[in-house]
Amino acid sequence: MIKLTDVVQCFGEHEVLRGVSLQIRKGEIFGLLGPSGAGKTTLIKIVTGQLKPSAGQVMVNGKNAADLNGSMYLRMGIMMDSYGLYGRLSCYDNLRLFAKIYGTAEGKIDEVLKKVGLLEAKKCPAGKLSKGMRGRLALARAVMNEPEILFLDEPTSGLDPAATKQIHELLLAEQEKNTTIFLTTHNMAEAEKLCSHVALLNEGTIVEYGEPKEICRKYNHQNQLQIRLYDGRYLELKNDCRAVGTLQTYLEQGMIETIHSTEPNLETVFMELTGKGLV
């Protein structure tokens, strides 16, 4: 569906992307993770044809991304970090404009507004919405034409947990319709929850790629069980058969207050690989 081969992007002397290669399959949610300034937005701009790479090739649906044209854009939904909404127009009119462009029935507008939880604010000018609501309106516009591919740049950035949950549900519903979703985020919990594959981008290079759980398992070097007992003691046991006896004793005596395994999350993997966090 989407294939990047040795993509390089330079702005003057500064090399923002350094030979990025990726493959995203149809119907999957792919997450591009990285800290601010890692090159995520640059990469999404290249994949959506807004930017021509300095070197390398990007294919979207078998076509070179640099040659994407109108009819192909009609099969995509794009939500960039700058939402591109008409501030004086109401939520409804913002979507109505694109319903006219896409040739979508106007009845669809209320349906999409309801999906993103903005039906009650349909008459409110987009410029008077909160950041989270504007994000949801931009997402509503992106999904209105039932795209085959959705490109989302930080879709839940700055949203409250309730709005984030609503967006996640919407994205999962889109995936069920076999929509391919390419999202960038620096929220590792979001990536773990939604994405079938993630790539960790640091300083223009993919430092790790795979399924989130698989990546975490791969970097589970400690492989320990951390146990806190009611008497205040804290134990670390190797996570193998040797721990069975000790665990059984504490369980039988009802002494265990908490027990955790030490598998890392994506953030700790990223820190291990780069020496810095996903901020």
Add this chain to the structure above:
Amino acid sequence: MRNIKAVFWKQIRDTLKNKTILIQFVMFPFMAFVMEQAVVMEEMPDHFFVNLFSSMYVGMAPLIVMSAILAEEKEDCTLKVLLMSDVKPIEYLTGTGGYVWSACMLGSCVLGLVGGYQGREFAAFLGIMAGGIAASLFVGAAIGTWSKNQMMATSIGVPVMMLFSFLPMLSMFNETVHKIAGIFYSEQVRILIDQMGQHGMEMKSFVVIFLNMAAALCCFVLAYRKCGLS
């Protein structure tokens, strides 16, 4: 055609809520109406204020409105979103330009009615205004395309607008200004409107308006090639 209609519709909805743009369309027709009613002086030419304000309207409204719309859309990234939704640059420009031209022609109708023009004179008045508005639109489109944001569009647009809209008025009081102003379309619009009720209109004025239009179109093409629309 669908996209042009959509952009045209969007612009109507947006203008109704955008006082800055709305005022550009109604200011001169309203002022002409008030001044024609309020000021009566001996030896003042017929339709003095309508004729003067019409040329100022041509030099100001389409230029400022077109550049402001383009620059705002670029700054807010709405134009980029439109272009990535299968709206081609020519469709966007036709929709927006068509809207600004139509709105200005509506204002011109009001000016013509305030001036008491009827029949062939009214048609000739509208014809002259149509040419002047088109030339001004191209200048506005060139400025809007060249500008990265609204502040830049205002910085470039206001001096250019003052040149085109105030020279016709100043040229009535100063011979040197009159000679210089003659190379600009807004002055030729004023001359043509003045000539309407008297004797035949000069071909030279039409040629100057056409050349201005061609020069503005060239400026727009250059700006488009250099900056694009997104």
